[in-house]
Amino acid sequence: MTTDVRKPLNDIADATARAVADDPANALVGFRVSGTPEGTVGSAITVGKHTIRVDEPPALGGEATAPNPVEVYLASLIACQVVTYRFWAQRLGITIDDLAVQAEGDLDVRGFFGLDDHTRPGFQAVRVTVRISGPESAQRYNELQHAVDTHCPVLDLTTGHTPVDTTLITS
Known part of the structure; x- marks a missing residue:
């Protein structure tokens, strides 16, 4: 590169x-995201047309399906x-x-x-x-x-x- x-x-x-x-x-530029629960402690975050999934490791109650x-x-x-x-x-x-x-x-x-x-x-x-x-x-x-x-x-x-x-x- x-x-x-x-x-x-x-x-x-x-x-x-x-x-x-x-x-x-x-x-001035505005940004907006939204999120909903997913699984035990995870979430699905909507960022425009994109979805970011977030979870926790098992030690924190999650399933480690995402960062x-x-x-x-x-x-x-x-x-x-x-x-x-x-x-x-x-x-x-x-x-x-x-x-x-x-x-x-x-x-x-x-x-x-x-x-x-x-x-x-x-x-x-x-x-x-x-x-x-x-x-x-x-x-x-x-x-x-x-x-x-x-x-x-x-x-x-x-x-x-x-x-x-x-x-x-x-x-």
Whole structure:
């Protein structure tokens, strides 16, 4: 895989910048997903015309028919990292010959099970490893990493504060 440093993603970014300059409301993009229970603790998540199945391992009451929610988060983080690396490589004119991203996280189940209310139910730590190669200097790839860390939306969901408003509707 060699990143095309010519134009396609730059053209999209330039067109978006023009649209936002014309009307700042063009910068806002909404996303919507929905889910229903499936199996003992699994779920079927509808994302447009796609369905993502999520389950838990047997130790957490599931049947391991699909990734669990935190694995889906790690997959989302990796997917966002990959696209953000490719986008910013093109924006910065940096050539990538090969790119591979791995993520792992540590979760203390005491928080989820309510065994310790002082333990976060989410990841205690997440580690991302990016393997990148190409003709650029280490300094250029460090510049790229900084751009990705600054602009990756899914990374921002973890490192920043995102207000969540939950509405419960009963019948």
